[in-house]
Amino acid sequence: MKKATATDGVPSESGKNNLMEKIISLCKRRGFVFPGSEIYGGITGMWDFGPAGVLLRKNLKDLWWKDLVQMRDDMVAVDAAIIMNPKAWEASGHTASFSDPLVECKICHLRFRHDKAEEISAHEKTHKGKKVEWTEPQQFNLLVKTYLGIIEGKQQEVFLRGEITNGVQVNFKNVMDSTRVKIPFGIAQIGKAFRNEITPGGFIFRDREFEQMETQFFIKPDKQEGEKWFEYWKQNRMDFVVSLGMRKEKLRFKDHEKLAHYAKAATDIEYEFPWGFDEIMGIHNRADWDLSRHQEYSGKKMGVLDSETNEIFIPWDIETSAGVDRQMLALLLDAYREEGERIWLSLSPKLAPYKVAVFPLLGNKPELIDKAKAIYNDLKQDYMVAWDDRGNIGKRYAAQDEIGTPFCITVDFETLEKDDSVTVRDRDSMKQERVKVSKLKEYIKERLQ
Ligand code: GAP
Numbered sequence: 001m002k003k004a005t006a007t008d009g010v011p012s013e014s015g016k017n018n019l020m021e022k023i024i025s026l027c028k029r030r031g032f033v034f035p036g037s038e039i040y041g042g043i044t045g046m047w048d049f050g051p052a053g054v055l056l057r058k059n060l061k062d063l064w065w066k067d068l069v070q071m072r073d074d075m076v077a078v079d080a081a082i083i084m085n086p087k088a089w090e091a092s093g094h095t096a097s098f099s100d101p102l103v104e105c106k107i108c109h110l111r112f113r114h115d116k117a118e119e120i121s122a123h124e125k126t127h128k129g130k131k132v133e134w135t136e137p138q139q140f141n142l143l144v145k146t147y148l149g150i151i152e153g154k155q156q157e158v159f160l161r162g163e164i165t166n167g168v169q170v171n172f173k174n175v176m177d178s179t180r181v182k183i184p185f186g187i188a189q190i191g192k193a194f195r196n197e198i199t200p201g202g203f204i205f206r207d208r209e210f211e212q213m214e215t216q217f218f219i220k221p222d223k224q225e226g227e228k229w230f231e232y233w234k235q236n237r238m239d240f241v242v243s244l245g246m247r248k249e250k251l252r253f254k255d256h257e258k259l260a261h262y263a264k265a266a267t268d269i270e271y272e273f274p275w276g277f278d279e280i281m282g283i284h285n286r287a288d289w290d291l292s293r294h295q296e297y298s299g300k301k302m303g304v305l306d307s308e309t310n311e312i313f314i315p316w317d318i319e320t321s322a323g324v325d326r327q328m329l330a331l332l333l334d335a336y337r338e339e340g341e342r343i344w345l346s347l348s349p350k351l352a353p354y355k356v357a358v359f360p361l362l363g364n365k366p367e368l369i370d371k372a373k374a375i376y377n378d379l380k381q382d383y384m385v386a387w388d389d390r391g392n393i394g395k396r397y398a399a400q401d402e403i404g405t406p407f408c409i410t411v412d413f414e415t416l417e418k419d420d421s422v423t424v425r426d427r428d429s430m431k432q433e434r435v436k437v438s439k440l441k442e443y444i445k446e447r448l449q
Contacts, residue, residue, distance in 0.1 A: 009337030009344065019274045023332050024203050026343070030402045032056065032332070033204060045200030045208030047325070052403045055353035055384055057211075057324055060244070060331070061190055063350060064213045064322070067240055068188050075186040075215065076179055080167020082192060083148065083158050091297035092166050092290055094143055094159075097261035101137035102198050113198045118275070144194040144208070160194035165319065167191075168216045169290040172302060183304055183315055184229070186217035190324075204325040205273070211324035218315040220306075221288055226264070229318045230285050234267055237281055237320050241269060241327075245348030246334045252277060262289040271330040280330050281322040288314040335404060345404030346428055349448045352404045355383040356444060359396050361412040363389035372411040375422065375437060382441070383448075401427055407444060 027033040032053035036046030049057060069077050089095050101114035107127055112119055114137040124132045143162045149155035161167065168187045175187055190213045200206050217233065219225050234253060242248055254277065256266035264287045268279040291314045295302040303312035335345040349355060358376040360368035369389060379385045386405060388396045393410060400408050410423040414434075421434040424443065435443050 009339045009342075009346070019333060019336065020203060022338075022343075023329075023336060026336075026345075026402055027053070027203075027332070030399070032403075036209075045197055045206075047204050047207060047209075052353040053328070056331070056347075056351060057328060059351045059353070060324060060327060061213060063244065064240070065188070065190070067243075068186075068215055072186075074181075074184065075188050075217075076175060076181060077188040078168055078171050078175065079189065079191065080164070080171060082161050082194075083146070084161065084166060084170065086156075086158055087297055088166050088170055088294070089143065089159050089162075091293045092169070093261045093293065094162055094166075095141070098143055098162050099139040099141045100198055102140035103137050104135040106133040106135065111198055116199065119199055119201075140196075140198055142195040142197065144196050161191075162193060162195050163321070164189050164191045164193050164212045164214055165216060165286075165290065165321070168214070169294055169317075170298075172218070172291060172294075173300065176304065184217065184219045186215045188213075188215045190214075202273070202275070202278075202329075204329050205278070207325055210326075212321055213324060214319060214321045216286075217318045217320075219318060221313050221316045226285050226287065226316050226318065230265055230267075230283065233318050233320050234269075234283050237283060237322070238269055241281070244327075244331060244351060246271070246330065250334060254279070260284070262286050264289075271326075271334070273330070273333065280326045281320065284319045284321065286317040286319050288316055290317060291315060342398070342401065344401035344427055347404035349406040352406055353384065354386040354400070354403065354405045355407070355448055357386035357388060357396070357400045357405045357408045359387075359393065359408065359410045360389050361393065361410055367416055368411050368413075371415060372409075375409065375411065375440065379441070379444070383444070397425065406447070409440070 030052055031050030034048045034050055035042040036048050037043055069075050102111055103114045103120070104111045105123060107130065110123065112123060114120070144160040145157055146160060147155040148158050168189055172187070175181065191211065192209060193212050194209050197206055197208050200208050217229060219229050238251065238253070241251060250272040252270050254268045254270045256263070256268065259266055263284045265285040267283050269281040269283070270277040271280045291302040294300070295314065303314050306313055331347065331351060332345065335347045337344050337346050356379055358372050358379065360372040362368055376385055376387050386400060388399065390396070397408055404427065406427050408425045410425070412423065415422050415437070419436070420438070421436045422440065423432050424435045425432045
């Protein structure tokens with residue numbers, strides 16, 4: 001049998017155009033992503049994650065966490081509240097400057113981002129030859145407002161956080177005072193953010209509710225130091241994305257020409273989506289923007305004592321900010337394979353929702369079911385394991401292939417009557433091997449590295 005390679009089944013150029021539709025359909029069919037509150041017709045920019053999606057996201061976040069928090073001596077973590085004192089958003093500049101330029105089509109009154117030329121031109125084409133006029137661009141603030149309090153009319157207007165960063169910045173002193181960290185060190189956080197995006201779209205690419213994984217790395221305030229750590233984090237994050245099994249040729253760095261209000265320098269890591277290269281992660285030199293502003297607005301000192309010079313300084317912050325949803329979409333697109341009728345996700349085993357599936361050959365033979373259940377229960381101690389005893393084996397393989405399960409184990413009559421071995425089938429090569437039940441754990445462990 002031919003050995004499986006990383007590019008087997010990668011959709012051809014002609015198949016790429018509808019790759020997004022294929023992914024959206026697979027995500028629904030196999031329980032990765034559902035439209036938010038679908039039974040009520042959905043709600044724009046919101047998505048719900050199903051059983052397979054939750055596991056993929058958890059694995060992604062766990063890998064990120066292990067890499068950046070567990071394995072590093074210079075990183076700690078926080079989990080700050082989503083709703084903050086509104087003054088924090090004034091200080092961070094979000095109430096004044098967290099905006100995108102909005103234009104409205106004068107024919108149909110749909111609104112778009114003025115800086116997204118492809119989306120503007122795609123919309124103009126929908127008016128089939130008519131000259132489309134647009135309103136002048138107006139800055140539209142992306143912060144999502146909500147209200148707290150129990151007395152109608154006296155409720156406090158607050159914001160759902162537009163980025164998770166601010167919860168780290170306001171806790172900078174708390175972290176320094178409660179741990180033994182010393183500059184340079186970082187604070188990591190994973191959590192939901194909300195933006196009133198003008199044009200949510202691209203499936204889970206641009207949502208109104210999404211999840212971010214961020215690190216804020218605090219360093220001495222110095223231009224050279226800033227450049228050094230900026231370059232370090234760029235490469236560190238690219239290496240991480242590559243370690244997730246993504247194809248290197250589909251990834252690149254892209255420097256920002258227009259900088260966000262808080263940034264001194266910014267680079268994106270981009271993935272080649274079906275519509276072209278687009279951002280999955282940002283690396284920003286925020287310098288002392290956040291801490292200085294919080295010092296100014298809160299009146300609380302944010303400075304750190306330099307033990308060498310005895311001077312107080314406000315640290316600079318080099319940020320890495322990745323979107324769980326965008327990374328998930330890029331992973332799914334990158335892993336999608338098809339050959340004839342067969343579809344599979346060639347996800348890295350580290351990310352695969354289930355590492356193994358266990359099947360009794362027939363779903364109506366108690367002796368096969370009992371043996372398979374014993375293997376299933378044993379493997380479950382170490383991994384997420386799927387169980388399937390419905391339909392024929394071909395259909396069960398197809399279902400596991402589509403969620404990217406690397407190994408399927410079948411218990412058959414040979415297992416019971418001959419040598420206590422099972423069939424293990426590899427997702428990518430479809431190669432099948434007989435493996436003794438006593439050696440199964442070792443076999444799987446070796447191949448899940
Ligand atoms: N704290 C910096 C920050 O939030 P950003 O470039 O606005 O920077 C960082 O966002 C990452 O968050 C992006 O690279 C993307 O992965 C994700 N992200 C931003 N807006 C998003 C949206 N509307 N939907 C999904 N993900 C989004």
